Amino acid sequence: MGKIIKDKYPELDDEDQETVRQHAIAALNLTQKAKEHALQIAEEEKSANTALIDGVRKFAMDVRELDIDLIDRINPFSEAYAILAKTMSEESLKQVAAVIAAKKVQLTPEEARDLAKRALKFKEERGRLPSITSPDAWERRMAEGVAFLARIKAEAANG
Template sequence: QFRIEIKGLAEPKSEEAARICEEDLNEVIATFVQDKTVVERGLFDEELVPEELTQVRMGKIIKEKYPELDEGDQEAVRQHAIAALNLTQKAKEAILSGNDPEKPGNTALIDGVRKFAMDVRELDIDLIDRINPFSEAYAILAKTMSEDSLKQVAAVISAKKTKLTLEEARDLAKRALKFKKERGRLPSITAADPWEKKMAEGVAFLQRMKAEAANG
């Protein structure tokens, strides 16, 4: 069996979470890639911050699928699912960019993962969370659809883009607190990093809601 060390990857604590990480990840990933909003945004939202999908949307799917797990285990399952999904995507990219079509599928995929793991000096969960799981699919679409068609679809998706929901804002605020623990400050709304900015937007959204509620 081929194992890759991923720095910062949360390990499941309970037996059930460990079982899910061993046996159910394909099912979790299937739910994620069949989620219409996830697919639309992953493929066509030019302003997408990948963590909105990898952390927020996948986090929501895990919570709904496994409400009995505690927060730590839910996060561990989320990380394992995203790591499995994104490493596979990156492996496919590596295969497509390689020049060895003779290799059988399985070894090609493993070689692809190895190649990606070697290309980045240190594989950590933050890096994996920053990968849009649909970038490979978009590259394929871009080859099969005309630029105009792609733009039209992107425009339709963009027009449908929803504002933050309360649940998403809460999730972002939670992640903002984790960010504060690690960095000693809250995320900044003017940050250059789009994910930091997104977390700050979540906090601001909740503050606005509180202020509106207080003002009746």
């Protein structure tokens, strides 16, 4: 660096050339630190994006974990499957949403039994079971209790 400055500024005395050299090195160091800082911020932004994806993964689930029967019938001669998912209707989408919501429910069996009893009273009063996709939080909670008990029963039956 000193030789470059001597060639560039030959009219300066030794002390001034040293000062220019120190300023040049300081500017170079400042540039390198700024670059390191920019790279560090870029890495932090990447990890923030990864954190978002990780957060989504915590709530999402593997499709293979869902126990949904969307197969309408099986033709044993041609091994063809008639799958209801080809024509996703509102009812089949509600069925998928209900199964996904039921998988996310975390209750104790006692809470689920209490909610199921209240769901039976709800059915007697309104003529229908509570819906897990209802906008009413209490109706949704009762439906979650029923779904939780159904899931426990299915898991016990499957071993």
